[in-house]
Amino acid sequence: MKIRFIEGGVCAVDGVLAAGCREGKYGVGLIVTRKATAAGVLTSNRVRAEPVKLTEKVLEGGRISAIVANSGNANCFTGRDGMDDALRMARVTAESLQVDAGEVAVASTGVIGRRMPIRKIESLIRMAADQLENSPEASGNLASAIMTTDTFPKEVAVEFQLEGGETARIGAVAKGSGMIAPNMATMLSFITTDVDASPSELREALRRAVDDTFNMLIVDGDESTNDMVIMASTCKSGRIDENFTEALGVVCRELARMMARDGEGATKSFQVDVVNARTREDARRAARAIAGSSLVKTAIFGADPNWGRIVAAAGYSGAEFDPDRISVTLESENGSVGIVEEGDVLAFEGKPELELAERIMGDDEIRITVDLNAGSESATAYGCDLTYDYVRINAEYTT
Template identity: 60%
Template structure:
């Protein structure tokens, strides 16, 4: 497997584009006659485009996606559903495809009517400028940004067991309201693998569980979360090599979101090893990553490992404090904080001084070993800064 250029347009036959006007943007992705699968938010309040797309993707067939930023089209009632259908209809007419083969996704402020007088011209502009180039993918990634500070895209290729080469490309947006399960994020993935709806759905769910469901920026879960994958069937069939490449694609995009957390200065990666069950490893990793106290310690470069062990304790994971190891790591530097329940980084120790140095880095890894089993999980997050409060106190103004 290797990383290649082109984002979603690295896949032959995929066309994309994006257009913006002020805080509003529209992205269109075209991959005619694709097999499709999707994962959505588990929030009980569902945005109109989520409800719409859930229904039209049931048959596992899709030709296009239209996504907008600047308005969530959520808590907008029947009018919101009408607007989502209108967006799909316009795209279908312009691209000569069926409206029921167009997925719709939105991100932005909840509870405001979709400004179709702004969105529709952007749909027209995007449809007229579709292309299969790195620039086209970049434009699509930029158009769905909200509080993101950079666009997020990646493409990889891998060789399947039968010798054929398959490509996967992805774009995503998201920097705040990120929490398991998923957050205020949209992710669109294209591939040329040949597959059934059932196989593709299983592969996507496996990848999402390892990636987007392990990101915690602020603990809030959005109403609009959508991950869609489209497979045009021009290459070989799904195997374990494809799954590894899809996992890698989603994990890398998840890391980008964590690094771009609203107001974030530092990236945090938390790995919990030696858990008694898979659930225990995941819950403990997410509890540490989601802890406001851990996040603020990260912001202040405070090696307060007590907050880490406290988070493990309330996570629900099986643990024994006499068996726990804790390490802090950044780049090639690693320091033992606790070993088999014994505190190594005591006051005035060299280990504590080393931990203080690590906490000043831009990227910090926290590694916890429960030493109770064989399961492990990694979660992705960031610090909690003063800028986060400022950004979200002014979001709807």
């Protein structure tokens, strides 16, 4: 199947309106879908933000008319006052758009434990409501409005053919650069499509896509209280099928890669491909362990081809394999080199393999392939380096 990347973000889907505006550190983004079929995947953290609790109830109805998202305040660990603020965001959005408040999903991102500056957020909601349109610029404004420590907005859109021959589209925006770990991230992602599907069909396709992409993205190993991915469909194209599932995976994978590149303080991103694992879960365990290892991340930062850290992470991951059969390859635009081959180390001091490995590790985007030689299953995880700036950003986050 041919998948074509197009402009437009969430607005690549006909009939979807978007807007975004900021005032200082606070931003508000709006997406209007009007009675769209919807599904979501929310954080599994036991401490859940008030907008997450509210949106979970909204999604039980299987339809949403709008999404309102703010940056600058997480509205988490704020109790009854926090729920009142989340409900107020939904009501103000509903009044501004003349939709049912029970069909407004609410998302927040920012500092935990502080009361929402609700008057400021209300003003930004009304301002955004006056700027709604279906255009690439509108989607871009939305993506910028929901940024926190992100350094660039993240959006993607694709066009593809369904099995029945109809042309369909998927558009998406996301934010996320820190507290990114398995079970999603400090990330919000909003996805629109025109495929004809029920809420349960959308939910199943979204869970599959999230499991293979966002759940395999690790910046620092922390899981947020506000994670949320929502997908809404206008249902104006053909029926959902495996072509849609494949295209949705491509969209989520592109967003995951963008978030890895934009990890807090990051200078490099990397991808870990674990191949020939005994089971799919073994492949996932090993890939996540390597991508999440602080020692691997610091080696990436220091351009150090430290194969010992890679195989050690695979070893403690819980995956079953014979260490004497493991192979490790490094790859970038500078080339590809095997540094371990079936348990034998190739990249010794003075060897050309080590020199090439050092050049590869100096690149901005690196691929690590680990062959466990234990079966036929594979998995991919995404990560970034761990730098001095990560410590600085998070040491100063609330001060």
